[in-house]
Amino acid sequence: MIAGKEQTIKVKQEDDGQRLDRWLKKYVPELPYVLAQKLIRKGAVKIDGTKARMDSRIAAGQDIRIPAFEMRGAAGGEKPPYRISADDEKMIRAMVLYDDGDVIALNKPAGLATQGGGDEKRHIDGMLPVLAGKDGTVPRLVHRLDKETSGVLLLARSAEAVRRLGKSFKERNIRKIYWAVTLGVPAQREGTIRAPVGKVKGPIKDKMTIDEIDGKGAVTDFVVIDRMQSALAFVAFWPRTGRTHQIRVHAAEILECPVLGDRRYGGQSDEFDALDLAPRLYLHARRVILPHPLDETKMLDITAPLGVDLAGSWETLGFDSRLKDDPFETL
Numbered sequence: 001m002i003a004g005k006e007q008t009i010k011v012k013q014e015d016d017g018q019r020l021d022r023w024l025k026k027y028v029p030e031l032p033y034v035l036a037q038k039l040i041r042k043g044a045v046k047i048d049g050t051k052a053r054m055d056s057r058i059a060a061g062q063d064i065r066i067p068a069f070e071m072r073g074a075a076g077g078e079k080p081p082y083r084i085s086a087d088d089e090k091m092i093r094a095m096v097l098y099d100d101g102d103v104i105a106l107n108k109p110a111g112l113a114t115q116g117g118g119d120e121k122r123h124i125d126g127m128l129p130v131l132a133g134k135d136g137t138v139p140r141l142v143h144r145l146d147k148e149t150s151g152v153l154l155l156a157r158s159a160e161a162v163r164r165l166g167k168s169f170k171e172r173n174i175r176k177i178y179w180a181v182t183l184g185v186p187a188q189r190e191g192t193i194r195a196p197v198g199k200v201k202g203p204i205k206d207k208m209t210i211d212e213i214d215g216k217g218a219v220t221d222f223v224v225i226d227r228m229q230s231a232l233a234f235v236a237f238w239p240r241t242g243r244t245h246q247i248r249v250h251a252a253e254i255l256e257c258p259v260l261g262d263r264r265y266g267g268q269s270d271e272f273d274a275l276d277l278a279p280r281l282y283l284h285a286r287r288v289i290l291p292h293p294l295d296e297t298k299m300l301d302i303t304a305p306l307g308v309d310l311a312g313s314w315e316t317l318g319f320d321s322r323l324k325d326d327p328f329e330t331l
Contacts, residue, residue, distance in 0.1 A: 151285025
């Protein structure tokens with residue numbers, strides 16, 4: 001059984017403007033989301049003495065009262081809080097590519113979820129307290145990568161840095177370069193894909209498709225960097241929008257060249273078994289270029305090297321894994 005005592009916490013300046021549900025996750029991690037909802041519906045959680053809502057925006061200096069609570073973990077219908085292991089701590093520290101105190105960039109490995117949910121027991125979000133600043137501030141995710149995708153993942157330590165980075169993503173003031181190997185070679189060497197992406201209708205979960213009626217607008221630039229005859233291609237993608245599985249859907253349904261290893265969108269093939277390639281999705285968030293959120297005179301340019309698994313496969317296929325050129329430089 002997990003129990004929490006009644007407590008009142010004053011909102012720090014760095015958390016000014018944050019949503020209550022996210023603040024609770026940060027400062028009362030032992031309080032599960034579902035239980036927090038129940039307490040708030042009952043009016044038990046208060047902000048300066050006033051009943052709170054899950055979507056309430058909090059302000060620096062406010063007092064937030066959390067009542068005493070108890071739960072029985074997974075057996076009682078609630079998930080226990082994330083427990084950081086020694087392996088978790090070692091892993092996330094090894095992922096750090098860049099850390100200036102305000103912004104952190106990780107090189108996320110394939111197979112590790114960005115956030116929890118469903119059956120995910122191990123995820124980046126749960127490990128973030130390891131990277132807390134000197135004042136104890138835990139960094140927050142700015143965006144997400146699919147579990148199967150590796151590469152650059154950005155975090156920020158202050159609410160203002162999170163807000164400004166989020167604005168950069170929303171306003172598309174950021175260059176995101178992904179590397180992929182596709183099954184088949186695109187008919188054009190380079191181009192721009194404009195095709196709306198939406199959820200597949202029906203019982204299939206977490207699968208997207210091109211949907212001209214209900215889909216959300218999605219734009220992806222691409223450049224073919226190299227090819228292995230007509231079988232495989234080394235392709236750089238720049239998703240101008242951030243739809244779920246955008247690159248994977250555009251590659252499979254528009255280019256008709258799915259990302260190699262993509263079980264969900266037709267990228268499997270036993271034709272290359274003899275090459276002993278890494279058994280994974282061949283999609284890697286290679287590089288991000290954007291203004292620093294707190295110093296717009298400074299540009300962040302962060303590159304994530306390929307993991308050992310992908311680097312070996314790149315070499316096997318004859319592709320250059322050390323390529324530093326920006327294939328979209330002229331755009």
